[in-house]
Amino acid sequence: MHIRKLTDRVSVSPQILPGELADLAAAGFRSVINNRPDGEAEEQPDGAEMAQAAAAHGLAYRHIPVVPGHYEPEVIDAMAQALDELPAPVLAFCRTGTRSTSLWALQAARNIDAEVLVKMSGEAGYDLAALAPRLRAMRHG
Template sequence: MDIRPLDGRLSASPQIAPEDMPAIAGAGFRSVVSNRPDGEGPDQPSAAEIEAAARETGLAFAHVPVVGGAIEKTDIDRFRQVVDDLPKPVLGFCRTGTRTTTLWALQHAGERSADELIDVARAAGYDISGLAPRLQAAK
């Protein structure tokens, strides 16, 4: 697994598998959020498979699927609510972790500077510099 912290509440990761749940719980996570739509890739486990394994391991689970490049305000609001409501810390994942990081940055736009959000993402290994205009517009 490749877990990258974004803040004290949320970390991002590329695709995880059901068999990763014991290690995720062992790393101290209490919840998992899938940001990947089902059927996006041929070898991708379904959200239901991930959820079953998460719950079996004692982890809370939520599915907030988004399409990269098409993230709307409703997606951001739903992600914010889910992360707020779930036990912390939360591990969010998608194919590469970039969508989770994008949702995290967009939910904090207006609260933190665009440069700060981009720098945190970069330190975690994600380039979201293309979001700068959208992050700046949220002031």
């Protein structure tokens, strides 16, 4: 696992496996958000398998699938709702961590300047510069 911290409440990572959830729980995570659509890759565990494994380790779980580059308002709202409702700290994951970081930034853009979000994401290893115009629009829209 390659976990990257965005805030004290939210971290992101590339794909995790059911067997890694015990380690996440032991590391203090309380919730997991899966941003991959089922069947995106052959070796990927499906959402139901991840949910079952998360529950077995006392982790809250939410599946908010998003296709790369398709950050529809309802998906952004679902991410915001999950981050409001789930106990922190939360680990969100996708194939590389970029979608999870982008969704986090898009929902946070309602309250945080785009430049700050791009900087925070960059410090975690994710370049969201191309998303900056949409982040600005979220703040002012």
